[in-house]
Amino acid sequence: MGHSTRGQLCQQEDSEFAQSRAATTLDTTPSLSSLKEFVTYFKMNPERKKLMNIIILGFGFMFMFTAFQTCGNIEQTVINSFNNNSTEFHGSGYTSLAIIYGVFAASNLIAPSVVSLIGPQLSMFFSGLLYSGYIAMFIYPYTWTFYTASVLVGIGAAVLWTAQGNVLAINSTDSTIGRNSGIFWALLQLSLLFGNLYIYFAWQGHSHITDRDRQTVFISLTVISLVGCFLFFLIQKPDPESPPAEATEPLLRAESMESSSTAVSPQSSLCSQAVDAFGKACKLFITKEMLLLSTSIAYTGLELTFFSGVYGTCIGAMAQFGNDAKSLIGLSGICIGIGEILGGGLFGMLNKFNRYGRNPVVLLGLIAHYVAFYLIFLNIASDAPMASEQGTQMQTYINPSVNVALLCSFLLGLGDSCFNTQLLSIIGLVFRDNSAPAFAVFKFIQSIMAAVAFFYSSSLALHWQLLILVLMGFLGSLFFFVAEWRAESSKRDTDYDSI
Secondary structure: OHHHHHHHHHHHHHHHHHHHHHHHHHHHHHHHHHHHHHHHHHHHOHHHHHHHHHHHHHHHHHHHHHHHHHHHHHHHHHHHHHHHHOOOOOOOHHHHHHHHHHHHHHHOOOHHHHHHHHOHHHHHHHHHHHHHHHHHHHHOOOHHHHHHHHHHHHHHHHHHHHHHHHHHHHOOOOOOHHHHHHHHHHHHHOHHHHHHHHHHHHOOOOOOOOHHHHHHHHHHHHHHHHHHHHHHHHOOOOOOOOOHHHHOOOOOHHHHOOHHHHHOOHHHHHHHHHHHHHHHHHHHHOOHHHHHHHHHHHHHHHHHHHHHHHHHHHHHOEHHHHHHHHHHHHHHHHHHHHHHHHHHHHHHHOHHHOOOOOHHHHHHHHHHHHHHHHHHHHHOOOOHHHOOOOOEOOOOOOOOOHHHHHHHHHHHHHHHHHHHHHHHHHHHHHOHHHHHHHHHHHHHHHHHHHHHHHHHHOOOOHHHHHHHHHHHHHHHHHHHHHHHHHHHHHHHHHHHHOO
């Protein structure tokens, strides 16, 4: 009897356990199914996969340039403090950045060949490692490592941005290039928020940057940069469009692989791809469309130098802003980032609803920059770009205001996003079949003008720098309008012929 009762109890417990397990299985099935659907959401649909690639690309650049743009923003200020304490280091942040952009410009002519040989993912990864090395150099800086790293970053930057433009173009269509450019630009400019926010709080009340302050910042920035490098490996090869043979090779290689290559060895085929990419870049440089856009691109190089290297240094040099002047460099960078993100996100997302093309956006950017230049002229001392660590006491046209200075930072970021998103969009559209060489030419022009601006920034008074920006901004906008009208006219003719 006891054995029978014990057996019934065991059977009852087993039955309850089985029911409980079945209920648990039923409860978890929807969540597992939802997880599977989420994973396959971007994997199965070609358009969603392309969108995910753009998002991953944006986050990778966000991490990398959180480190690098913060580094560039504080570089001259850090070096001014370090030069006062060290007899071994004699470097200039302006000179370093001029070297970076000068080498960047020259390297853009060979960057398509490099990307063609090793593919865009590895190109972005190895270039990112060079960025990380440059940032790490500030932990224990020496003059020779400082300038050597500057040269290497210039080479890496050319390869990085050429690969980025290629990935952007391959994962976009005529109808999504504007949206994708805006999404990428907004994610990229988030980099201006995080690093500068840390600088603002960490350096608040500091009139001098100590070795410990410097090392803590640059160790953190190096790690952040490395995270961005490894994110590039998550980018997937987009699914082929028609015909499938055009996209069977990874990304850039699909553009230049010829059917006749079957009779040629793989090594000679890769070499011919590299030569072909270089030749395309040279030919695109002298096309009517690129010549029209070159003035606009040159202007973005000049204003890039101004807002990323010069303006923050000017704010930090204003003795009238008190002991918080150095920390305001970080706050200025945040305001620039907010302007960049607002412009990139807004004009990217609303691109498909824009009936008037790209010209109104560029005009808005020009107006925002003109307002900023005028207020900076009134609010910042003319010798601020060349001031020592002690700052400048020179009188300004109005009583210096922190709020006005930060408003100008926001307008600089907003205007920059207007120009760059529209340039990315029109170049991706007009030169879609030759995206890598086209973006290499874009970065060549932009970086060589940025290098020129960094060379004169250390010796030219602020009001002369602003005058150069005003003149170039006007000419750049004018020629962009002509290029946009030509692009729209060509698109209408193509649509008409296809009817």
